[in-house]
Structure formats: C-alpha cells, structure tokens
Amino acid sequence: MTEKMSGARATVEALEREKVDYIFGMPGGANLPLYDALWDSKIKHILVRHEQLAAHMADAYGRVSRKAGVCSATSGPGATNLITGIATAYADSSPMVAITGQVAKAMTGRNAFQETDVIGIATPVTKYTLQPLSAAEVPFAVKEAFYLATTGRPGPVLLDLPKDVQQEEAEMTFPESVTVRAYRPNVPVDPQDIERAAAMIVKAERPILWGGGGVRIADAAQPFGALAELLMAPVITTLQGKGDFPENHPLSLGPIGMHGRAEANKLVSECDLLVAVGVRFSDRSTGNFGEFAPGAKIIHIDADPTEFNKNKAVDLSILGDANVVMGMLFDAVAKRITKSKDLNNNPWLKRVNDVREELKGIPAYKDSYADLSGPRIVKRLRDVLPPEAILTTGVGRHQMWCEIHYQVLRPRTWITSTGLGTMGFGLPAAVGAKFAAPDVPVVDFDGDGSFVMTEQALATAVEEKLPIISVILNDRSLGMVEQWQRLMYNRHYIGIKFPNTPDFVKLAEAYGAHAKTVGSLDEFAKAMREGLRMDGPTVIEVPVSPLDDVFPFLPPGKGIKDTVYGSSKEMAIF
Amino acid sequence: MTRSSKVLSTLVENKPGTLFRVIHLVRLMRLNIEGLTLGVTNGGADCRMTMTLSGDDAAVEHVARQLMKVIDILEAHTYGPEEVTARELALVKINTDKISVAEIQRNTGCRIVDSSKHSVVAEIVGSAKEIDEFVQRLGESNVLDIARTGVAALPKETTSR
Numbered sequence: 061m062t063e064k065m066s067g068a069r070a071t072v073e074a075l076e077r078e079k080v081d082y083i084f085g086m087p088g089g090a091n092l093p094l095y096d097a098l099w100d101s102k103i104k105h106i107l108v109r110h111e112q113l114a115a116h117m118a119d120a121y122g123r124v125s126r127k128a129g130v131c132s133a134t135s136g137p138g139a140t141n142l143i144t145g146i147a148t149a150y151a152d153s154s155p156m157v158a159i160t161g162q163v164a165k166a167m168t169g170r171n172a173f174q175e176t177d178v179i180g181i182a183t184p185v186t187k188y189t190l191q192p193l194s195a196a197e198v199p200f201a202v203k204e205a206f207y208l209a210t211t212g213r214p215g216p217v218l219l220d221l222p223k224d225v226q227q228e229e230a231e232m233t234f235p236e237s238v239t240v241r242a243y244r245p246n247v248p249v250d251p252q253d254i255e256r257a258a259a260m261i262v263k264a265e266r267p268i269l270w271g272g273g274g275v276r277i278a279d280a281a282q283p284f285g286a287l288a289e290l291l292m293a294p295v296i297t298t299l300q301g302k303g304d305f306p307e308n309h310p311l312s313l314g315p316i317g318m319h320g321r322a323e324a325n326k327l328v329s330e331c332d333l334l335v336a337v338g339v340r341f342s343d344r345s346t347g348n349f350g351e352f353a354p355g356a357k358i359i360h361i362d363a364d365p366t367e368f369n370k371n372k373a374v375d376l377s378i379l380g381d382a383n384v385v386m387g388m389l390f391d392a393v394a395k396r397i398t399k400s401k402d403l404n405n406n407p408w409l410k411r412v413n414d415v416r417e418e419l420k421g422i423p424a425y426k427d428s429y430a431d432l433s434g435p436r437i438v439k440r441l442r443d444v445l446p447p448e449a450i451l452t453t454g455v456g457r458h459q460m461w462c463e464i465h466y467q468v469l470r471p472r473t474w475i476t477s478t479g480l481g482t483m484g485f486g487l488p489a490a491v492g493a494k495f496a497a498p499d500v501p502v503v504d505f506d507g508d509g510s511f512v513m514t515e516q517a518l519a520t521a522v523e524e525k526l527p528i529i530s531v532i533l534n535d536r537s538l539g540m541v542e543q544w545q546r547l548m549y550n551r552h553y554i555g556i557k558f559p560n561t562p563d564f565v566k567l568a569e570a571y572g573a574h575a576k577t578v579g580s581l582d583e584f585a586k587a588m589r590e591g592l593r594m595d596g597p598t599v600i601e602v603p604v605s606p607l608d609d610v611f612p613f614l615p616p617g618k619g620i621k622d623t624v625y626g627s628s629k630e631m632a633i634f
Numbered sequence: 635m636t637r638s639s640k641v642l643s644t645l646v647e648n649k650p651g652t653l654f655r656v657i658h659l660v661r662l663m664r665l666n667i668e669g670l671t672l673g674v675t676n677g678g679a680d681c682r683m684t685m686t687l688s689g690d691d692a693a694v695e696h697v698a699r700q701l702m703k704v705i706d707i708l709e710a711h712t713y714g715p716e717e718v719t720a721r722e723l724a725l726v727k728i729n730t731d732k733i734s735v736a737e738i739q740r741n742t743g744c745r746i747v748d749s750s751k752h753s754v755v756a757e758i759v760g761s762a763k764e765i766d767e768f769v770q771r772l773g774e775s776n777v778l779d780i781a782r783t784g785v786a787a788l789p790k791e792t793t794s795r
C-alpha cells in the first residue's frame with residue numbers, strides 16, 4: 061500500500077515505525093520541513109542549546125536503551141556542531157542516527173547559504189552516510205540508517221536530507237526490512253572455533269577473562285560471567301567494559317589500562333590465557349602492544365572482523381555476537397570440565413589473592429587522600445547510589461578516579477567517552493540516559509573543565525524537569541593535563557589554570573537548577589540524597605585540590621608491567 | 635618498515651561515493667597512489683578498483699583489512715607485483731618530425747590510433763615496465779605527451795587467498 065506525502069512527512073513516519081520516542085536537536089532553515097512534519101507526531105522533540113549536546117544525548121540514550129538515539133541539526137553550522145558528538149559515538153560503537161538538513165539539490169556546490177559537505181566531513185567518523193535524492197527514497201534510507209546503526213558493530217549513521225527532498229511529494233512505500241549487499245552482520249559462529257577455544261581454555265592454568273564495550277553491546281554479561289565462575293577465572297575489563305562483570309565480585313580485578321586497577325595491570329602480565337571479548341586492544345588499555353600479556357595465548361571474540369590482529373596478533377579469533385559466542389563457549393567448556401576445579405588448591409587464585417594483599421597498601425588504595433578528594437568522593441558516591449543508578453562522566457582525573465574506585469555493578473550503568481575522550485560528554489549524556497531510563501537515578505560525575513564545555517544542557521534538563529545530578533569536582537584546573545605537566549613536563553604549568561572559574565552555584569541557579577557547594581563528605585552524601593528527590597536537575601560543587609594525582613598510572617608508550625602504582629616520586633624513573 | 639609498490643584490488647558496490655570511502659583510508663595511512671583503474675563489472679552491480687600503492691607495506695595491509703569495515707566493500711586484497719597479471723594501457727603522442735611512423739612501428743610494434751601532420755598517437759598495452767621501455771626506445775625528446783591508465787590487475791591462479 062502506498063500513500064502520497066512529502067519526504068519530510070515520510071521521514072517522521074519512518075522514524076515512528078522505528079519506534080523513535082525522542083529527537084534531540086535544533087531546527088534551522090534546511091530542516092524546517094522536517095520540523096513541521098513533527099508538529100503532529102508522537103515523537104517528542106528535545107530542544108538543545110548546541111547541537112553537540114544533541115549528539116551526546118542521542119549517544120547516551122542509545123547506550124542505555126539499546127535503540128539508536130536520534131539527533132537532528134540544520135545544514136552548515138548545525139551539522140558541523142554535531143560532528144564531535146558523532147565522532148564520540150563512533151569511537152565507542154554507539155548506535156545513533158544523526159539527521160541533518162541540507163541545501164536543496166539545485167544549490168549544491170554553489171556555496172549556498174549554510175551549505176557544507178557534511179557527508180565529506182562525516183565519512184571517517186560514521187559507520188555510514190546516506191543522502192536520499194528523491195522523496196520516494198526516504199523511507200528506504202531511514203530503514204537502512206537504523207538497520208546499519210543497530211546491527212553488527214553498532215555506530216552512528218548520518219542521514220543528510222536535501223531541503224527539496226524533504227518538500228517533494230511522492231507515493232511512499234515503507235519497507236519492512238532492507239538488505240545491504242556487501243554488509244553481513246550476522247555471520248554464523250564457526251563451531252570449530254568454539255571447540256578450539258574450549259580446548260585452549262581447559263588447558264590453561266592461569267586464565268583471565270577480559271571484557272570490553274562489546275560485552276555490553278551484545279548483552280553478553282550473563283554468559284561472560286558464567287564462564288568466569290565456571291573456570292574460577294579472574295576478570296578484567298577495559299574502561300568502556302566496566303560493568304560487564306559486577307566489580308564487587310570476588311573474581312573481579314577491575315579495569316586494566318593507563319589508570320587501571322593495580323592488581324589488574326599486574327596480573328594481566330602473568331596469565332597464560334587471555335580470553336578477550338568485545339575489546340579492541342586500545343593502546344589506552346594495553347600500553348605498549350609488544351609488552352602486553354607476553355606469556356599468554358590470546359583468544360579474541362568480536363563482532364567486527366577488522367579488529368582481529370589490528371593492534372596485537374592473537375592465537376585464535378572468533379567472529380560473532382559476543383552473547384552467542386560466550387553461550388556456546390560456556391557449553392563447550394562445561395562439557396569438557398568433568399569435575400569442578402579444586403578451589404582451595406588453585407595456585408592461580410592463590411597468586412591472585414597474594415597480589416591483592418601485596419597491593420593493598422599502595423598509596424593509591426590507602427585512604428591517604430584528604431577528606432574531600434576524588435577517590436573518597438567516588439567511594440562515597442557508590443555508597444549513596446543504588447546498584448541500578450547510571451553514572452556518566454566528563455573526561456579527566458575525575459573520570460579516572462571513577463575507573464579505579466567506583467564499582468560498577470550492572471551493565472549499561474557506566475556511560476563514559478573512552479575512545480575519543482570527549483570533555484563535555486557527561487552532562488548531556490546524563491540527560492540522554494535519563495530519557496532512556498526515567499526510573500533510575502542518573503548522575504553526571506564531572507570536572508569543572510569538562511562541565512563548562514556543555515553546561516547548556518542544564519537548560520534542557522530544567523525544561524524537561526529531569527532529576528539528574530551533576531557532581532563537579534572543582535579543582536580550578538584542567539586537572540588531568542596538570543598532572544601530566546607536573547609529572548612529565550617539569551612542572552611547566554601552561555594553559556591549565558582557571559583563575560576565574562564561574563560561581564557554579566549561581567551558574568546553575570541562573571539556569572533554574574538546584575545547586576550547592578559542599579564542604580565535607582557527609583555534606584556531599586546529604587546533598588546527593590536531596591538531589592535524588594528533586595524534580596529537576598541539581599548541581600553539587602565539590603572544591604578539591606588540584607594537586608591530587610591519579611595513580612596507578614601507566615605512562616604513555618610504556619609496557620603495562622611498568623605501571624606506577626604509588627606516587628609522583630616513583631615517576632622520577634621515567 | 636619495508637616500502638614497495640603493492641596492488642590493492644577491491645570489489646565494491648557500484649554506487650556514488652565508494653571511491654571516496656576507499657581513498658579516505660589510503661590517505662589516512664599516508665600511502666601514495668601511483669595508479670588507479672576502475673571499471674564496472676558483474677553486470678553493472680559492482681565496480682573493481684585496482685590501485686598501485688607505494689609506501690609502508692604494513693600500511694597497505696592495514697588498509698586492505700580495515701577496508702572491510704566500509705559498508706559498500708565486498709572484497710579487498712593486496713598483491714605483490716609477482717602475484718598478479720597486470721596490464722596498463724598508454725596513449726603516447728609522438729612528434730613525427732624526426733622519427734617516421736614506419737620506424738616507430740618497426741621499433742615498437744605499437745598500434746597507431748590517430749595521425750596528424752606532425753604527430754601520431756600510439757597505443758601500447760603491457761606491463762608498466764614495458765610501457766616505460768617503449769617510451770625510452772622512442773627517445774624521450776620525440777614524445778609530446780603520455781596518458782597512462784594505471785594498472786588493471788587480476789591475481790594469478792596460483793595465488794591462494
């Protein structure tokens with residue numbers, strides 16, 4: 061059955077068929093037909109004050125809900141403002157459809173008002189770009205955009221709609237599905253790979269399971285955790301993979317990486333088998349590739365075959381959806397393990413516990429920090445928040461303290477920009493997460509530098525009465541960079557101090573948010589509890605010292621075994 | 635780092651923009667494109683692109699593997715020069731004031747595809763090396779202009795993939 065309507069109307073109709081609830085965006089000349097078509101739609105438009113925020117909101121919405129988040133912008137500056145947010149989503153494989161208006165086809169290439177080649181700009185930071193050239197193509201393009209964004213390894217897809225295509229009327233057919241010939245996201249898992257992997261796993265004496273963002277994306281936490289428990293194998297994660305496995309579980313060692321947990325960074329060099337699931341061997345996780353897990357056989361499980369052997373050669377790669385692969389692997393291993401391992405006599409677990417004991421006293425873990433310091437605030441935050449609460453972050457030391465000290469207990473409750481490391485992600489991500497999970501507390505844990513990059517998201521949060529909380533660690537500095545300048549650039553502090561940081565309470569109140577500065581951990585906990593009961597956003601400013609450095613620290617380019625656990629004094633060796 | 639010329643052969647869907655997507659990765663890995671041929675195949679559904687790339691060998695391999703992430707790409711392979719049958723076509727405009735057409739043909743066995751008062755256009759097909767040699771034999775001073783297509787290549791049967 062066909063129906064005559066405009067390209068813009070067809071876009072909205074197709075979005076409704078994709079069960080889109082929200083569009084985060086801002087209108088302008090080139091997408092006005094689209095906005096007009098939203099007039100009587102069930103889809104709710106969430107107005108932002110800057111398009112980058114719309115992209116971060118859609119990104120976080122996608123990470124929490126599993127659906128593609130949708131953002132929209134007009135042509136030219138609207139479209140270019142989206143780019144940082146799109147690139148952030150691409151780096152973390154987040155499902156997103158970004159819809160941009162474009163000048164009418166006849167104006168293309170004439171340097172028309174607000175014409176930019178957004179497809180040219182976005183191609184390297186998107187999974188795909190689409191530009192329908194007639195209205196009748198629109199329903200197919202929308203279907204394809206959602207199909208590509210959400211299947212296989214997810215990612216952002218850009219849909220660029222020339223204004224005349226939005227305005228043109230056509231008889232529309234809405235496809236139930238589309239295929240893209242060269243794209244095969246669901247390759248069946250090779251059972252021989254599973255057998256090979258199972259054989260390697262049961263032979264291993266010192267196995268470690270390593271989870272990344274792919275475990276969350278594939279909803280594979282259940283079989284992933286089950287295999288760890290079956291093997292009694294310790295679990296490490298990437299920074300993105302926090303929450304793949306409950307971090308309060310006795311087998312959890314926490315994340316590895318530049319600011320990973322000391323025991324995780326240490327033990328990964330000692331394992332004889334590393335089962336890497338949905339990770340991409342990012343240099344931030346592994347340190348120097350050659351020195352990573354030198355004595356281990358590595359099994360790599362991923363949905364994206366181009367990740368295999370990209371950064372680190374592995375012994376076995378298994379292509380497939382992590383949930384499917386881990387389920388099959390669990391069965392295959394369970395069949396081979398005839399009796400359960402003697403736990404009391406397991407030298408690997410004994411070694412794990414010895415390392416834990418040995419590292420307990422490192423300065424980073426001793427509460428030698430001041431009362432109001434990153435590590436302590438983060439730990440108190442965990443006490444105040446229920447297990448299902450979602451935490452988003454900015455980028456900087458505050459994020460790294462969460463990496464080390466905040467235990468993520470469930471998948472999809474840790475939303476942070478790791479691949480691109482985009483400052484300003486935290487607050488708009490909290491807004492997007494709250495729309496995706498309205499019944500769950502959502503907290504943005506932020507730095508003063510990151511927060512001001514996208515603080516305008518407060519306006520949206522106030523309008524939408526979102527009871528989210530932004531915790532700002534105010535060190536009046538770009539703390540992470542300050543740490544690098546202190547430890548690696550002879551204390552040449554340049555371009556990092558904020559002598560004129562805003563009064564965050566006044567700033568928040570000016571937007572209509574609740575706000576408070578706290579002077580102790582107890583005050584902080586109290587303010588958090590109050591914030592959780594509010595009917596709109598709360599900003600909690602916590603003044604902290606700029607001199608607290610984040611440890612452990614794996615200096616860039618070094619092997620993971622060279623992680624510095626303790627203090628700035630140890631850094632002198634580098 | 636080993637540097638050499640490699641052939642990158644890709645089969646892509648025949649759609650606007652696919653060359654652009656391929657070139658992005660080639661540029662990212664700082665490779666130089668020395669030859670590029672491109673033609674529609676498989677009844678118009680696909681397009682085969684053959685690139686001769688010079689630069690770090692590992693970077694060429696990286697491009698070939700990472701290209702499979704690009705949605706429209708069906709196949710991407712790299713070959714060393716010895717692994718492929720490669721041909722290039724060149725049109726060479728020759729000044730006939732000092733060298734006669736008969737002499738040209740006797741010397742080179744090329745085909746003359748156009749002739750004017752003071753010049754002819756010769757067509758030659760062969761390996762890149764054969765074309766270089768052809769130009770040398772003519773004497774560079776007699777050559778007014780050259781248009782080369784770049785290499786089209788197919789793997790030899792013995793090349794297992």
Ligand SMILES: Cc1ncc(C[n+]2csc(CCOP(=O)(O)OP(=O)(O)O)c2C)c(N)n1
Pocket residue numbers: 454455456457458459481482483484506507508509510511533535537538539540541
């Ligand atoms: C958009 C962007 N610009 C610059 C950087 C480089 N950078 C990384 S961390 C950091 C400092 C972050 O400061 P703040 O948000 O106050 O957090 P803190 O480190 O003080 O906790 C900077 C500038 C970045 N990651 N993102």
